[in-house]
Amino acid sequence: MRYSPLLTDFYELTMLAGYLEEGMTDEPAVFDLFFRHNPFNGGYTIFAGLASALDYLENLQFSEDELEYLQGLGIFRPRFIDFLRGFRFTGTITAVPEGTAVFAHEPLVTVEAPLAQAQLVETALLNILNFQTLVATKAARVNHAAAGATVLEFGLRRAQGPDGGLSVARAAYVGGVRSTSNVLAGKLLGIPVKGTHAHSWIMAFPDELTAFRKYAEVFPAECVLLVDTYDTLKSGIPNAITVARELREQGYELLGIRIDSGDLAYLSREARRMFDAAGFPAVKVVASNELDELVIESIRSEGGQVDIYGVGTKLATCSGEGGGALGGVYKLVRIGDRPKLKVTSDVAKATLPDRKRLLRAVASDGSFIQDIICLAGEEIAPGDTVYDPTNPLQHVTIAPNARLIELRDVVMEGGRKTAVPAHSLDELADRSVAQLAHLPQGCLRFINPHKYKVSISRGLNELRQRLMEEAQTTNR
Structure with a gap:
């Protein structure tokens, strides 16, 4: 460049x-x-x-x-x-x-x-x-707070312009966050790209279960479902378990679910309990929504059962006390x-x-x-x-x-x-x-x-x- x-x-x-x-x-x-x-x-x-x-x-x-x-x-x-x-x-x-x-x-x-x-x-x-x-410093702090859990960077939409988005992906990797949602960074820098789907996917179908099934049909081997569009515990996770059973019958396993709102510590604990009880202990719990090192540390201290943290805005903009600029x-x-x-x-x-x-x-x-x-x-x-x-x-x-x-x-x-x-x-x-x-x-x-x-x-x-x-x- x-x-x-x-x-x-x-x-x-x-x-x-x-x-x-x-x-x-x-x-x-x-x-x-x-x-x-x-x-x-x-x-x-x-x-x-x-x-x-x-x-x-x-x-x-x-x-x-x-x-x-x-x-x-x-x-x-x-x-x-x-x-x-x-x-x-x-x-x-x-x-x-x-x-x-x-x-x-x-x-x-x-x-x-x-x-x-x-x-x-x-x-x-x-x-x-x-x-x-x-x-890189913010990423290292977030990575340390995660205590061995995986961290994904997806702050592109909040980064300081296209050049800033590339710099964020690169520097976050140096700080220990080794994947990004930024496809251009994947191509130019060789960083693994990750992502699921948005709430709009769920809302585009007549109901949540149909949306989950359609996504699983397209990506049966890479299926991660966003479960908080309507009600995480009463709708999202039960429907995800249904799709997990259907995938297993076809020879696939549901990779994970993502929770993007609410009390992430409590919801992740309940998600883990429900999937374990249903016979799916390998399903990963992904948490997102305005996360940073302090929120992640709080989730862990409250017994949260999060396997993967998606960190966007607060990593890309380096917000937080004493942040904003070096x-x-x-x-x-x-x-x-x-x-x-x-x-x-x-x-x-x-x-x-x-x-x-x-x-x-x-x-x-x-x-x-x-x-x-x-x-x-x-x-x-x-x-x-x-x-x-x-x-x-x-x-x-x-x-x-x-x-x-x-x-x-x-x-x-x-x-x-x-x-x-x-x-x-x-x-x-x-x-x-x-x-x-x-x-x-x-x-x-x-x-x-x-x-x-x-x-x-x-x-x-x-x-x-x-x-x-x-x-x-x-x-x-």
Whole structure:
């Protein structure tokens, strides 16, 4: 899929035009992409969207039609239009792998490129990575709440447009939701597609039993019946049991029923009891209707007997407290040979300057202890003192017996993806599941989760403090 270079904020182009006039377009620059708070007031975030972002960068090129549009705005000089005509991304990208559990302040993606290139890609990278990371995190939370039950994604009709619908299906898969109702996502991304029928199917026939029988005639081996059009317990399930008996006589088995309204915990328990009593213990109970991780957790806590959860609106729109958007930002951390930082009166919003490494301290059993951000050339070892990035007066030591691993890799050089084999969506989903299994269990709580510790090294802390002092002196 080609992303147009016009998928950007207008000020990116005005800055580029200014850099061109100032002779700064080729100045070496380094930008970091990170966020300051986990979404959904949660204890972790699942990184996603990197493959889409790399595709964008690798194919970044202005068409003549796009250049003609910019020229027609009457703002840019011909020299700038000519500059854009030869524009390509030739930089280096360092990033954490998709499916990785990440946290606030960590440099998820670092862009090293000539200033004009690194500047232009800001908006598109944030658009791609913020949204897919948000969806993957929501999906991981929903998947965790389901506790081993299957989760289906069918939020296409509520997603933010056709492109958003595809991004939702992909990112949800990375977060562990491995099927979708989106047929286009099935074709383009290879995601298994699932679905039953709507209430309109039932209402199109003279009565519910006839509708069930007709659906079973068309799909005898894949029959899942929606049982709540009229009355779930008095009509829907008894009629479904009748059809299940008729299918069995023909050599087939009813796969399942779907409940889309009412008290899902109670109705699923009753459905399970009724099907078991009728001799159909293998029939699956599917629940849908405005589900999210909190509703699913409530259904389970009330003894619900749901085998499959269909999650649509609240996954596709990432609704819920602390949701709606991931506050990812993209900040200049080095230009030429000078480390840079954004200075504010709130140290929590001051950026972390210069090229950096991102390390994870891992215990002998594989569990994650803490993450450390350090300068690129700085040596870090277990037992070292590290500092809270939002309150440098607070410090801890790295666990003495920890193993330190690098969380990031170079994934693009010279504007081309590196030779590292592309990971399948299944591998990315497996990674996210494994990552959550190695987090402190308190991080997985939906209410008041444990705060995973992210620290900065002594060298990075000292560099930031020095640059802040110099900036305050210079700008007084």
